[in-house]
Amino acid sequence: MKKRYVQVGVGGRSEMYTKAILQTFPKESELVGLCDNNRGRMELRNRLIVGKYKGRPVPMYSDTEFDRMIHAQKPDVVIVTTRDCFHDRYIIRAMELGCDVITEKPMTTDEKKCQRIIDTARRTGCRVRVTFNYRYSPPRTQVKDLLMRGVIGKVLSVDFSWLLNTSHGADYFRRWHREKKNSGGLMVHKATHHFDLVNWWLSASPVEVFAMGARRFYGAGNGMAEKLGLKGHAERCLICRCQKRCKFYLDLKKKVCLENMYSGLKAMYLDCERYDGYFRDRCVFGKTMDIEDTMNLVVRYNTGAFMSYSLNAFTPWEGYQVAFNGTRGRLEHDCVESVYISGDGRVQGETIPNGTKIRLYPHFKPARNIAVAVAKGGHGGGDYPLLADIFSSHPHRDPYMRTADVAGGAMSILTGVAANKSMRTGRPVRIASLVKRLPTVKMTSMKEW
């Protein structure tokens, strides 16, 4: 029998799930409802379903009609891809109404919401899956495999820096993400991916976090707009007189190709503004933002490992450098990602040829490069294997345990939540002080010698 799915939040990210249900896994799955506070985007999704995927229009429900949708459509699973700050609302209500949940990262944005999700999952017995596509990216799975096999012994420390460039990185300062009340800031919204990778790579859980961060590049009042000759800029690109000379100008009206007509920036955001007043092109040097663009932290894990981590959102290239220092050597892994912004029709976070490297430095032996597993498609090639794991009726047995549940989802955000608190208070924050009754995180065993 086909599994019945509904989707809540039909913006940029959600199309991947619509496509998986209608095009890639139609024998196993069926889309029976859409829910969003923006009627225009739901109608657009139905045009995509009919025009591109040759399906039938799906019933649409506003955000206040979620319960009505569940009662009428009787889904097995609710897929949550709304703004981060609303994830908890739908995850919890879906479970209370007897549905399993697939949610995009971050599972939620703060410790109170996280606690309510943990408690509801425990009470209802429903299943929550957090879709950490980064775990499924072939080179990142390869790093897990090497660490699991103990090639550098027990990992004692990690150096991790993630770079967000002036294209994709800047985009967080245009959209709803720029306010912490919506996204939890980049420590939660973005770094949940990175902290999840470390938890999973090391089979470890964070214990204590100390962080410092600020906004130094984007926003008003730091002189950057003036230095770049953008004095007198407007609060959004559409009406800005600096359009021609601004490297951060985003053209929402840009003509789109046929392929992109159901999901380009114009169709998805500009044409839908009249329903919710949301502007997708706010000025990156505007006033109403409170997230950081420069963040540094130290984390202690329950395995005894330490991590130093940095996230900068204004760099010339995008990707990351991570190094693991172990009792038998050091493993370095670098990755350069392609240039894109969410919703512009390009593949998101694709790795570029020769941009991914893995190098092993055993103690007392020569270093060597490791041939990197090939990755194609969105988010380091992680999107498709993730979808196969979710929607296929016969998912492969996974020695790397890449499926993430409530506990994994919680652990990945709690480092960022603790970092936010540490940046506010100037003190280290213990993870155990944030939530209680956390279920055990399922992890692979690690060979240490």
Ligand SMILES: NC(=O)c1ccc[n+]([C@@H]2O[C@H](COP(=O)([O-])OP(=O)(O)OC[C@H]3O[C@@H](n4cnc5c(N)ncnc54)[C@H](O)[C@@H]3O)[C@@H](O)[C@H]2O)c1
């Ligand atoms: N795993 C990844 O690599 C990845 C990539 C991009 C986005 N995401 C996640 O996907 C989610 C959506 O991001 P996006 O880029 O599609 O954003 P978006 O702004 O394009 O879409 C969000 C959608 O949610 C709707 N919405 C807002 N408030 C709502 C409410 N109260 N009830 C119902 N719907 C509401 C909006 O109208 C919009 O259609 C976010 O949680 C984001 O973190 C994950």
